Amino acid sequence: MSLGFHIKLQILWAIFDVQKIYYPLLAAVCVPVNVVTIAILSRGKCGLSKCVTHYLVAMAAADLLVVIIDLILRQVPIVYRDQFFFLLHVKMCNIHAILLYAATDCSVWFTVTFTFDRFVAICCQKLKLKYCTEQTATVVLGTVTVLSCLRNIFWYFLYTSEYWLSNSPWFCRVKIGVSRSLVWTIVELMHYILTPFIPFILILLFNALMVRQILVSNRARSRLRGRSSGESPSDPEMENRRKSMIVLFVISGNFILLWVVFMVCSVLRRLDYLGYSVSPPTFLSEISFMLQLLSCCTNTFIYAVTQKKFREDLMNVVTCPFTMMLKLIR
Template sequence: MGRNLRTMDWNSPFWTFEYLYVYYDSLPLEDRIYYALFGSQVIYYPLLAAVGIFVNLLTIMILSRGKCGLSKCVTRYLLAMAVGDLLVVITDLILRQIPIAYQVHFQFLDSIPVCNIHAVLLFAATDCSVWFTVTFTFDRFVAICCEKLKSKYCTEKTAAVVLGTVSVLGCLKNMFWYFMFRQQYLLSNQPWFCETTNNVLESRVWAAIELLHYILTPCVPFVLILLLNAFTVRHILVASSARRRLRTHSSRESPRDPEMESRRKSIILLFVISGNFILLWAVFTLTCIWSRMLFLGYGSVIAPDFVQELGFMLQLLSCCTNTCIYAVSQTKFREQLKNVVTYPFTACVKFLK
């Protein structure tokens, strides 16, 4: 059964549900999953976009107030991650995935290179969002494991320089996308979502460049985050063991250890953010690299189409989860979130009184 359904002109964005209803019994399991996922995107993506904009703006507002009990350095990294996620929601979810799901084609854009510009902005925002997570992980590694470097590196000024450098490099790295596409959009949910220039898909040079792009983001971040977290865990286990031995020899010592409690909270935040990123990006990363390897002539097994759809959906979900992570792991952030959410209601009550 052909899979070029995205290029077909359907009157309703909910055509896949109708298709499933009519042909469900005759379809193999793989096709049922594929069409169900694709059909659900007309609801999933708009809902995710609305949630993503709301929670990331809420996070930016709360962190900007500086009342979450976090250092200014950590606050800068978390703010940057929220801004990066917000940009991904706008450039990818709103300007790419929703028009694809609803089969909307903007013909007035065909005369200007907006598709090329959009590609650069989209992938630059994605790169920044990913690498901001890496820089935060490295900052926490230095803060916990490198006492001598901590005072010099873990500062607000250093965080600003690091985040600015990552942003500039992310934009420069993705300039090649501008020359890879033509102006016209294709309603295709692929890593390349605009009409490609002649022979780009078959060109080994462009394929190698694109493969390198997906290795740098997010494969290298995967490895760096796992290594940094492994070193951090090892350091914490050694330090905790030493502190326990010292405390057992001091009867005057309070059973409560503020230093270890502070480290525990930091490491919980770090590990949950890192784990969330790796889990939600894993499927997308594997399918993108595997598809490009197939174009280069390597590999003989083709992953089912629904795996790629699932990868897109999970990857974009990662832009909306950090607020929940902060609320679960950080008591003061949870209090600030409660105050911000309930403020309109309390203000109304005070006004009525």
């Protein structure tokens, strides 16, 4: 046994030990965090438009589903497989896979549609009035949800109904002869291209175009205000635009950073299974799962840091039980 292999094995076992604490703790945080986020945003008192609120609520709801279906019903049983060994006798893994991948697709593509909505609002002023509406947001989110469900039905036929209880992209047992077939290879590569490779490209493209447009608009606006006033006073419009863009860029950057390791590891594993010696270390794959699932609860903290009204509502929700207890005591 080489020294490098021994080190990798030690790192892997250390990560397994961390996961036994990390996954239950993450679930305990993510579920209430997303529920509270949905409740606060649904009230519509955060100073956001109804259109933006629809997207943010949908993103939080999709993240909540991923936490339940992936983190609680998949990752936790895998790291505690000795206690959940009975799942090997539960015959519904292929259905579980459809729900998991559909929820994940929704979580990813809701972020893309939100980014595109903001792109239209900033860069396409003529289209803005027609597209950036509550009705359009509802139609777009509904369409993404339906397409995500339909796109993942094929997993029912590629997987068996038996759980594998292995922490890999294929957490169900695969039908004999399918995993090395050309059809499986095409389907799986397309799966990772559609989620999350294409979303990465689209989000980066839309953000780059928005930055360009904002810089041009801000320079023109600053020149006009400077000529009219003779000085450079604060501009509320530019300040609001700056705050909105900070939220969008942080959400987009957070998504890309936490998903990129998972995407690279998944593609390399598929290529290795086809005979190319490019398999990533197993411990890196484990880290990729941990980072991907972390993305399901980070948006709430982003809102809390960047949105004053959201932060105030969040504080009210957190302090409400203590306030009620004090009133009862008095």
